[in-house]
Each structure stands twice: as structure tokens, then as C-alpha cells.
Amino acid sequence: MKLDDFDFDLPETLIATRPARPRTSARLLVVQGDSLSDLHVYDLPSQLRAGDRLVLNNTRVIPARLIGQRHRDSAQGPVSAKIEITLMEPDAAGGWRALAKPLRKLLVGEDIQFAGGLTANVAAKTETDLRLTFNAEGPAFEAALLAAGTMPLPPYIAAKRAPDAQDNNDYQTVFARTPGAVAAPTASLHFDAALLAELAAMGVEATEVTLHVGAGTFLPVKVEDVTTHKMHAEWGEVTPQAAAEIAATRAAGGRIIPVGTTALRLIEAAARATGKVEPWVGETDIFIYPGFKFATTDALMTNFHLPKSTLLMLVAALMGQDRMQAAYAHAVTENYRFFSYGDASLLIPDSA
CATH class of the missing domain: 3.40.1780.10 (QueA-like)
Structure with missing residues (x-):
């Protein structure tokens, strides 16, 4: 077949x-x-x-598409850059598997800050995705996502237009x-x-x-x-x-x-x-x-x-x-x- x-x-x-x-x-x-x-x-x-x-x-x-800022310290001083995160699935330990753009520059241990005080830490990383842990869980996490995230439209729609409030x-x-x-x-x-x-x-x-x-x-x-x-x-x-x-x-x-x-x-x-x-x-x-x-x-x-x-x-x-x-x-x-x-x-x- x-x-x-x-x-x-x-x-x-x-x-x-x-x-x-x-x-x-x-x-x-x-x-x-x-x-x-x-x-x-x-x-x-x-x-x-x-x-x-x-x-x-x-x-x-859930509104699983998030736009944030990655932050870490370096020898040259603090590093900050825009990052796009799409949550894929939760894991048994309470974290989330996620996609990131750009993924290559993200380092294990650095934080990503989103709107409304929601923060994620890069707990692990592979060549294709990463594992995040958040500073909120349960109803507090759901409320924070609602404030900071947008609907994760399928790739064939997202390529044509951005998600909006109607979605x-x-x-x-x-x-x-x-x-x-x-x-x-x-x-x-x-x-x-x-x-x-x-x-x-x-x-x-x-x-x-x-x-x-x-x-x-x-x-x-x-x-x-x-x-x-x-x-x-x-x-x-x-x-x-x-x-x-x-x-x-x-x-x-x-x-x-x-x-x-x-x-x-x-x-x-x-x-x-x-x-x-x-x-x-x-x-x-x-x-x-x-x-x-x-x-x-x-x-x-x-x-x-x-x-x-x-x-x-x-x-x-x-x-x-x-x-x-x-x-x-x-x-x-x-x-x-x-x-x-x-x-x-x-x-x-x-x-x-």
C-alpha cells in the first residue's frame, strides 16, 4: 500500500x-x-x-500559539529576542512539548516571557522541538494562556492569514x-x-x-x-x-x-x-x-x-x-x- x-x-x-x-x-x-x-x-x-x-x-x-521574548545572560550582556511558540501536547511531568521559531538559538535553561506575566523555561531541546515548563498550572495556566495566546490555526490557514479574535x-x-x-x-x-x-x-x-x-x-x-x-x-x-x-x-x-x-x-x-x-x-x-x-x-x-x-x-x-x-x-x-x-x-x- x-x-x-x-x-x-x-x-x-x-x-x-x-x-x-x-x-x-x-x-x-x-x-x-x-x-x-x-x-x-x-x-x-x-x-x-x-x-x-x-x-x-x-x-x-487552547490558545496554544504564543509570541514572547527569550531572555538569557551572556558574556556580552543580556540577550533578548522575539520567539514564537506553538504548544503541541502536555507531558506526564506537567510540562509541554512545543515547537519554536526560531528553534536553533534557544538554549536549555533560558526563559521565555509572554504577555500577562506568563513565563516558560526551556527544560529540554531536540533538533525538532523542545520541552517547556511554565510558571503556572491548572486554572491559572488556562487563564494565562487565554490572555497571552491565540488559536493555533492549521498550517495551511496560518500561511494565508494570521489568527484573529473571530477564530x-x-x-x-x-x-x-x-x-x-x-x-x-x-x-x-x-x-x-x-x-x-x-x-x-x-x-x-x-x-x-x-x-x-x-x-x-x-x-x-x-x-x-x-x-x-x-x-x-x-x-x-x-x-x-x-x-x-x-x-x-x-x-x-x-x-x-x-x-x-x-x-x-x-x-x-x-x-x-x-x-x-x-x-x-x-x-x-x-x-x-x-x-x-x-x-x-x-x-x-x-x-x-x-x-x-x-x-x-x-x-x-x-x-x-x-x-x-x-x-x-x-x-x-x-x-x-x-x-x-x-x-x-x-x-x-x-x-x-
């Missing part, structure tokens, strides 16, 4: 830099069997049925609760309170799980044989209540429909041991590509993904490579908007 099998041509004009407004006005490509239907997210109730269960990722994106709302789901993500579960950005209420009224239930999406979700696949790719790890939790709700829906004959690849990866990780979703907490590096046997996913709502990405491999595993190639070719021809702020698809395998 080669990396080029998951490539496609995408005009740069189709990369969305702002979301649709209102959220539910985004387009929705429904892929079911060999049929393709061009709808909108507000049409989602017509595609679901009473007894279905949506699985929602309630992670909350604080746009790049957050309406059901975000648990801080820790440095990238949004983007399929969930299409929901608003009214759509969730409409679905609940018709008998479509929802279960919340948590997977803190890391910046590794944007890392390119660098191996030609995709089966040898090593996935980044992300922290997640499926509570006993969430596992019980999913089990009840499965027992009643309802469909389990994750909203986003993050929710899908989490519940499939939680089902690996027994074939059914169990209460689970920890880090998962599950890699889903064609040939994967899904234990609990019946359908998936997701955005359109980057060429040669692990997420494109995931949807090909669910629907088949030929079917997804046809769907993406249709999306390009019909000018669907791609990636994090783009349009959505609802993928329903033949068996669902």
Missing part, C-alpha cells in the same frame, strides 16, 4: 480560510453505497433516524468542555445548539467522549509504504457512562456515528480489546488504514482531508479507496471547501 495511492490534485482556491456562516450552512456530501448526494449540514436530520447515536468529541482547543469562536465547537487540544475536531464545528436540539427531538442521541487533538494530526506521512507509518499519540477518555450509552444503542439496533475522525479513532481504540467499546483512558496511537476491521463505527461525519494524510487513509478504510477517490473527485469538481474550515461529508458504508 503506497503513499501515492492517497494523493489527489486540489486547487488551492478550495482551501477554506474561514468557516461557513451560519455553521450549519456548510455543504454536506453524503456518500452512501455508490451514490453521492449534495446537501447541507442543516439537512443532516433527513439522513439520520431515531435510535442513531452521534459520538461527539468534547475537547476544548476564538470559529475554531471551537459549541460543546467544547475539556481543555487540552491544540487542534479542533473540525467536523464538529458544523453543529450549533439548534441543530443538536432538532436531532435530539427526533430521537438521535449524543454521547460525549474526549480526545485531545495534538499538532501531530498535521504531520505528513514520510514513508512510501504507509503500513510502516508511526502515528503520534493523543490522550483520550471514554467514561463508563459513554461506554454504556454506546452499548445500549448497539443492543437496540441503532447506528453508532462518530462526528470526526478523532471520535472514531478513540472509540475504536476503546473497542480493540473486546470488540465493544469499554471505559478507557490513556494515550492512543491507533492507525486506521485500508484493511482495518471496524468494531463499533457504522458511519462517519467528517471534513475533507489533505492528500496523502492518515485521515484520508482512515476514510478509505471505512468506505473503500475507489469510492473515496470518486467522492473527492466529485467534491473538487463541485467546488466543495476543504480542510478544517471547509465543508463536510457523511460517509455511510453499505452495511449501515
Whole structure:
């Protein structure tokens, strides 16, 4: 299975830099069997049925992009220079793995000062990233980040424009609760309170799980044989209540429909041991590509993904490579908007 099998041509004009407004006005490509239907997210109730269960990722994106000043003493006197930090993921010791621009000149032991009194110390450094410890933790750290940081927009958006105040709302789901993500579960950005209420009224239930999406979700696949790719790890939790709700829906004959690849990866990780979703907490590096046997996913709502990405491999595993190639070719021809702020698809395998 080669990396080029998951490539496609995408005009740069189709990369969305702002979301649709209102959220539910985004387009929705429904892929079911060999049929393709061009709808909108507000049409989602017509595609679901009473007894279905949506699985929602309630992670909350933190404002993980920070601009600061690095400070250290030298033989020639104090050194101060601008530095850009992007937090990637917390570690078990209470620090953060992070990217830095420029990285080369940073030294282990020096401090980086940000707005509002937030300070980070460079605890360790590699050729690609570093480990930071901050002068605040818990709620105090979250408050300091809110004051000093901006939303960590994906590279393909950040290359076109800087984050602004509008992104604080746009790049957050309406059901975000648990801080820790440095990238949004983007399929969930299409929901608003009214759509969730409409679905609940018709008998479509929802279960919340948590997977803190890391910046590794944007890392390119660098191996030609995709089966040898090593996935980044992300922290997640499926509570006993969430596992019980999913089990009840499965027992009643309802469909389990994750909203986003993050929710899908989490519940499939939680089902690996027994074939059914169990209460689970920890880090998962599950890699889903064609040939994967899904234990609990019946359908998936997701955005359109980057060429040669692990997420494109995931949807090909669910629907088949030929079917997804046809769907993406249709999306390009019909000018669907791609990636994090783009349009959505609802993928329903033949068996669902």
C-alpha cells in the first residue's frame, strides 16, 4: 500500500480560510453505497433516524500559539529576542512539548516571557522541538494562556492569514468542555445548539467522549509504504457512562456515528480489546488504514482531508479507496471547501 495511492490534485482556491456562516450552512456530501448526494449540514436530520447515536468529541482547543521574548545572560550582556511558540501536547511531568521559531538559538535553561506575566523555561531541546515548563498550572495556566495566546490555526490557514479574535469562536465547537487540544475536531464545528436540539427531538442521541487533538494530526506521512507509518499519540477518555450509552444503542439496533475522525479513532481504540467499546483512558496511537476491521463505527461525519494524510487513509478504510477517490473527485469538481474550515461529508458504508 503506497503513499501515492492517497494523493489527489486540489486547487488551492478550495482551501477554506474561514468557516461557513451560519455553521450549519456548510455543504454536506453524503456518500452512501455508490451514490453521492449534495446537501447541507442543516439537512443532516433527513439522513439520520431515531435510535442513531452521534459520538461527539468534547475537547476544548487552547490558545496554544504564543509570541514572547527569550531572555538569557551572556558574556556580552543580556540577550533578548522575539520567539514564537506553538504548544503541541502536555507531558506526564506537567510540562509541554512545543515547537519554536526560531528553534536553533534557544538554549536549555533560558526563559521565555509572554504577555500577562506568563513565563516558560526551556527544560529540554531536540533538533525538532523542545520541552517547556511554565510558571503556572491548572486554572491559572488556562487563564494565562487565554490572555497571552491565540488559536493555533492549521498550517495551511496560518500561511494565508494570521489568527484573529473571530477564530476564538470559529475554531471551537459549541460543546467544547475539556481543555487540552491544540487542534479542533473540525467536523464538529458544523453543529450549533439548534441543530443538536432538532436531532435530539427526533430521537438521535449524543454521547460525549474526549480526545485531545495534538499538532501531530498535521504531520505528513514520510514513508512510501504507509503500513510502516508511526502515528503520534493523543490522550483520550471514554467514561463508563459513554461506554454504556454506546452499548445500549448497539443492543437496540441503532447506528453508532462518530462526528470526526478523532471520535472514531478513540472509540475504536476503546473497542480493540473486546470488540465493544469499554471505559478507557490513556494515550492512543491507533492507525486506521485500508484493511482495518471496524468494531463499533457504522458511519462517519467528517471534513475533507489533505492528500496523502492518515485521515484520508482512515476514510478509505471505512468506505473503500475507489469510492473515496470518486467522492473527492466529485467534491473538487463541485467546488466543495476543504480542510478544517471547509465543508463536510457523511460517509455511510453499505452495511449501515
